[in-house]
Amino acid sequence: xxxxxxxxxxxxxxxxxxxxxxxxxxxxxxxxxxxxxxxxxxxxxxxxxxxxxxxxxxxxxxxxxxxxxxxxxxxxxxxxxxxxxxxxxxxxxxxxxxxxxxxxxxxxxxxxxxxxxxxxxxxxxxxxxxxxxxxxxxxxxxxxxxxxxxxxxxxxxxxxxxxxxxxxxxxxxxxxxxxxxxxxxxxxxxxxxxxxxxxxxxxxxxxxxxxxxxxxxxxxxxxxxxxxxxxxxxxxxxxxxxxxxxxxxxxxxxxxxxxxxxxxxxxxxxxxxxxxxxxxxxxxxxxxxxxxxxxxxxxxxxxxxxxxxxxxxxx
Numbered sequence: 468x469x470x471x472x473x474x475x476x477x478x479x480x481x482x483x484x485x486x487x488x489x490x491x492x493x494x495x496x497x498x499x500x501x502x503x504x505x506x507x508x509x510x511x512x513x514x515x516x517x518x519x520x521x522x523x524x525x526x527x528x529x530x531x532x533x534x535x536x537x538x539x540x541x542x543x544x545x546x547x548x549x550x551x552x553x554x555x556x557x558x559x560x561x562x563x564x565x566x567x568x569x570x571x572x573x574x575x576x577x578x579x580x581x582x583x584x585x586x587x588x589x590x591x592x593x594x595x596x597x598x599x600x601x602x603x604x605x606x607x608x609x610x611x612x613x614x615x616x617x618x619x620x621x622x623x624x625x626x627x628x629x630x631x632x633x634x635x636x637x638x639x640x641x642x643x644x645x646x647x648x649x650x651x652x653x654x655x656x657x658x659x660x661x662x663x664x665x666x667x668x669x670x671x672x673x674x675x676x677x678x679x680x681x682x683x684x685x686x687x688x689x690x691x692x693x694x695x696x697x698x699x700x701x702x703x704x705x706x707x708x709x710x711x712x713x714x715x716x717x718x719x720x721x722x723x724x725x726x727x728x729x730x731x732x733x734x735x736x737x738x739x740x741x742x743x744x745x746x747x748x749x750x751x752x753x754x755x756x757x758x759x760x761x762x763x764x765x766x767x768x769x770x771x772x773x774x775x776x777x778x779x780x781x782x
Contacts (some may be wrong), residue, residue, distance in 0.1 A: 501694075502553065513615060514616045518547065521648055528571070537575040538579065540611065541586075544613070557615045562575060563601075564597060586676075621685060622683070626708070629711050634777075637753070637776040642667060643667060644698065651732065655732075666728045696752070713782060715780055729750060
């Protein structure tokens, strides 16, 4: 069968990164990945993230799984915020629909509040827009969100802390999360997606409860050097953001069992393993880059959901 790539499905990640560089050049501020951190004075650091659900939302709307749209919107932001060590505080949402369907909107908000309850954040406001004639389908809608968090004084994370010998500790994903669906929608029929909805459309896993307690621990927190949320662009795009230019991530072959849903997507897209790693999380949704001395404590607390998947080496 012919290969279906991410770019052929209409997603051009390179163009998005070029725009980021342009913004950085015009604003005079360096590009900040995952989430943006601002020092507000007195040692206080706030973190900001803005994200949406992507084209997964079309499938969720068709299958009336609208609460997952709300959950995923929060989760995508919360997991990015976690990468800079921030504790979530406040969330603002943006919901747009041709004609407001109060029942659907209510389900989206329910999903948001459910996810926020898991991470200790609060929905404090947002914008609800009716856009007549804008959406191709009467029931279609879009949702985005903006999450603010605060970084405790003792938490220090970033690519500059990564050093050779550090371990890559991966934590399982719940499925594709909220990425790669432009490709999925092109390669897989709606009937097949509906049949596999439980795994293919599973809510994005929240990693706050897994990881934040490590960061807040005065001793163990110092052993965690950087974090990566594996989303759009997969490992190829997200791991370099968490590592300094002198280092590289080396993955151990077959160090984790790839869930069957990704084997199915490999078959449907015709992509090779290395190409799939540039689109999907392949069963690992979050990565800790940590000193090897912390290995046992981290793995014992996370249990079977985590495993060592590689290490950091010099370039």
